[in-house]
Amino acid sequence: MCRVLLLIAFAGLLxxxxxxxxxxxxxxxxxxxxxxxxxxxxxxxxxxHVVGSSVAPEPVPADSTVVTEEGVAEAPMSSLPGFFxxxxxxxxxxxxxTVGERTSVMxxxxxxxxxxxDHTQMFAEAGLGLGVDRAxxxxxxxxxxxxxxxxxxxxxxxxxxxxxxxxxxxAPVVPAQPARRVTADTLTAEDVHTAVKxxxxxxxxxxxxxxxxxxxxxxxxxxxxxxxxxPRHAGATFFLAQAAAVEHEPIIAYAALRAxxxxxxERMVPCGAHTCIAEDNDAEIGSAALALIAFTxxxxxxIDASYKTQIKALAEFLRSQQRPDGExxxxxxRAAQKPIDVQLxxxxxxxxxxxxxxxxxxxxxxxxDAAVRGLSRLVGSGWHFFxxxxxxxEEHWTCQALEDLWERxxxxxxxxxxxxxxxxxRRLQYGTNEHAMDAEGAFGVGNFVSPRLTPASSxxxxxxxxxxxxxxxxTQSGRPDPERAALTRELDSAIAFVVRHQFxxxxxxxxxxxxxxxxxxxxxxVDWQIRIDYLQHAGSMMVRWLEIQQRKQAP
Amino acid sequence: MSGPSxxxxxxxxxxxxxxxxxxxxxxxxxxxxxxxxxxxxSGGVLGGLLALTSVALLAGHARGKALARVASYVTLLLGAIxxxxxxxxxxxxxxxxxxxxQGGALIFVFVIALVFPYTIxxxxxxLVWVGPRxxx
Numbered sequence: 281m282c283r284v285l286l287l288i289a290f291a292g293l294l295x296x297x298x299x300x301x302x303x304x305x306x307x308x309x310x311x312x313x314x315x316x317x318x319x320x321x322x323x324x325x326x327x328x329h330v331v332g333s334s335v336a337p338e339p340v341p342a343d344s345t346v347v348t349e350e351g352v353a354e355a356p357m358s359s360l361p362g363f364f365x366x367x368x369x370x371x372x373x374x375x376x377x378t379v380g381e382r383t384s385v386m387x388x389x390x391x392x393x394x395x396x397x398d399h400t401q402m403f404a405e406a407g408l409g410l411g412v413d414r415a416x417x418x419x420x421x422x423x424x425x426x427x428x429x430x431x432x433x434x435x436x437x438x439x440x441x442x443x444x445x446x447x448x449x450x451a452p453v454v455p456a457q458p459a460r461r462v463t464a465d466t467l468t469a470e471d472v473h474t475a476v477k478x479x480x481x482x483x484x485x486x487x488x489x490x491x492x493x494x495x496x497x498x499x500x501x502x503x504x505x506x507x508x509x510x511p512r513h514a515g516a517t518f519f520l521a522q523a524a525a526v527e528h529e530p531i532i533a534y535a536a537l538r539a540x541x542x543x544x545x546e547r548m549v550p551c552g553a554h555t556c557i558a559e560d561n562d563a564e565i566g567s568a569a570l571a572l573i574a575f576t577x578x579x580x581x582x583i584d585a586s587y588k589t590q591i592k593a594l595a596e597f598l599r600s601q602q603r604p605d606g607e608x609x610x611x612x613x614r615a616a617q618k619p620i621d622v623q624l625x626x627x628x629x630x631x632x633x634x635x636x637x638x639x640x641x642x643x644x645x646x647x648x649d650a651a652v653r654g655l656s657r658l659v660g661s662g663w664h665f666f667x668x669x670x671x672x673x674e675e676h677w678t679c680q681a682l683e684d685l686w687e688r689x690x691x692x693x694x695x696x697x698x699x700x701x702x703x704x705x706r707r708l709q710y711g712t713n714e715h716a717m718d719a720e721g722a723f724g725v726g727n728f729v730s731p732r733l734t735p736a737s738s739x740x741x742x743x744x745x746x747x748x749x750x751x752x753x754x755t756q757s758g759r760p761d762p763e764r765a766a767l768t769r770e771l772d773s774a775i776a777f778v779v780r781h782q783f784x785x786x787x788x789x790x791x792x793x794x795x796x797x798x799x800x801x802x803x804x805x806v807d808w809q810i811r812i813d814y815l816q817h818a819g820s821m822m823v824r825w826l827e828i829q830q831r832k833q834a835p
Numbered sequence: 836m837s838g839p840s841x842x843x844x845x846x847x848x849x850x851x852x853x854x855x856x857x858x859x860x861x862x863x864x865x866x867x868x869x870x871x872x873x874x875x876x877s878g879g880v881l882g883g884l885l886a887l888t889s890v891a892l893l894a895g896h897a898r899g900k901a902l903a904r905v906a907s908y909v910t911l912l913l914g915a916i917x918x919x920x921x922x923x924x925x926x927x928x929x930x931x932x933x934x935x936x937q938g939g940a941l942i943f944v945f946v947i948a949l950v951f952p953y954t955i956x957x958x959x960x961x962l963v964w965v966g967p968r969x970x971x
Contacts, residue, residue: 285850622933623933665924665927666920666921666924667920667921667943669871670871671939671943673932703868703869704868707868
């Protein structure tokens with residue numbers, strides 16, 4: 281038995297070493313490197329030449345940006361479905377497809393332009409895209425090699441190529457801003473102010489005359505993708521109001537007012553005896569909560585005090601949705617005029633924060649009481665089971681509610697809960713060189729998933745809020761909190777990650793309208809769809825960071 | 836008196852107990868993201884007990900089988916408690932939070948599937964091997 285076990289262990293080890301050696305990247309000598317020169321105009325390739333190929337270079341069209349991508353390292357790829365898709369590092373590796381003597385190369389820019397990264401669904405979760413899209417690679421190679429995709433699939437061998445991009449100085453690329461690499465150690469207030477300004481200007485620019493945002497935009501084509509979310513509209517409005525207060529730009533305040541007005545004028549409808557926000561029969565409390573958060577910021581920032589009326593009305597609606605145990609009923613049936621007792625993601629935390637903020641404006645003790653009970657439920661009886669130390673829901677709104685309530689109704693259980701949540705999150709936060717992509721400061725669970733900006737932003741928002749609560753607690757108790765340094769590091773790393781990936785201006789040669797995209801926050805380094813909540817979470821995190829710096833400097 | 840097959844079985848259980856001890860200790864102290872005294876102490880004691888049993892079995896100690904019986908009962912007891920608590924947690928998340936809790940419930944079911952071989956199947960098999968305690 282022992283011999284069999286040893287034999288299995290040896291075979292496994294041998295297999296590991298052989299595979300590792302075979303599929304690892306090896307440097308390519310300079311003279312043998314693949315070089316692809318592509319002329320880009322309006323985000324479209326208008327000319328292409330592989331250096332050293334028998335095809336003569338085409339003349340470069342005027343006003344195009346000529347970009348050279350150079351393959352500095354290569355490795356074989358498995359052609360097996362599943363292994364193939366996961367065989368490249370998105371955003372860093374291109375693919376070479378060889379059939380007989382002929383080879384077709386797809387560079388990183390070409391794969392980005394074709395939106396071929398992170399669009400492979402390999403598991404039941406439809407929202408999780410991974411690796412490189414096999415169909416796009418096969419179809420592109422088939423076109424270039426003059427055969428069908430099925431023939432390529434049957435006969436081709438594949439290599440991944442690690443490309444380096446060389447761009448003329450006039451066309452800067454991510455992460456060209458600022459010139460030094462922004463990390464937790466090098467982050468400055470100027471970096472954050474600039475990022476906040478650019479993000480809020482992007483949202484202001486992408487707001488139409490009615491006050492609706494361009495909700496989801498594909499950066500490469502500048503085309504809007506259908507769909508709209510009013511909770512996210514309200515969230516983006518909140519950030520605009522925050523940015524207006526911090527950056528003192530009238531145009532941003534004006535955009536916040538336009539975005540708020542459409543909620544007030546077109547979305548606030550009767551819900552029985554109360555007023556809610558709804559598009560059809562079922563009203564959800566998320567829209568009401570985030571609108572309330574946005575309206576309170578508009579009043580707090582002295583942008584428009586007239587929103588006090590709507591704040592009072594929405595706070596009443598939220599209170600009417602609260603159960604005696606503090607939990608919220610997340611839906612309201614307008615026809616039947618009664619709440620529907622279901623719980624959806626985020627809404628309880630959002631409602632709690634909204635009521636906490638509303639109390640500052642209304643001074644109605646019922647709002648404070650409802651917020652206090654909401655927070656107690658979120659961190660207490662609502663999340664109390666075996667394993668609650670190792671499994672958490674999304675708690676970024678909860679920790680912001682903790683901070684907002686701290687001076688009026690400090691909740692130590694909530695502070696402990698948020699510290700624990702962050703301790704857990706920090707185990708998922710990438711350090712230097714822990715991912716094949718630029719992931720330092722992002723949160724994730726391994727190399728196959730591209731690090732995304734919004735999880736970093738939402739955790740950063742919560743880290744900033746928890747840090748502020750810790751600082752207030754330190755002031756009150758006179759005792760230093762050992763968690764403070766870790767929370768500071770977590771927040772700084774998350775902001776640095778987000779700042780590095782903001783389009784300021786991004787790889788403009790791949791964008792149809794680079795000016796429109798300036799300041800946008802993409803989904804990830806390889807997902808260039810821009811949704812308004814990506815900017816909200818990132819922007820609100822950065823505004824929180826600026827507040828912390830101000831507090832640190834206060835005497 | 837133990838024959839060659841008895842020795843092989845004893846050594847096999849020794850190796851399996853050693854691997855299980857390593858898995859439990861690594862899982863608790865390296866895998867779990869945060870520290871929680873109840874789980875850390877239970878995992879530490881169980882891992883230590885299994886490691887000790889493993890050494891006794893591999894060394895052919897006279898009390899190896901008796902220790903294996905105790906370790907198996909303790910493992911079974913803790914395994915059963917963990918599985919019942921995880922099941923109730925999965926049910927709570929699914930029941931109280933509906934679709935929001937479904938992901939957590941699935942993770943907990945997955946964890947149950949992971950711990951079952953080490954905390955239920957292995958000690959049960961060991962108890963079959965060591966047999967009932969002889970009555971003096």
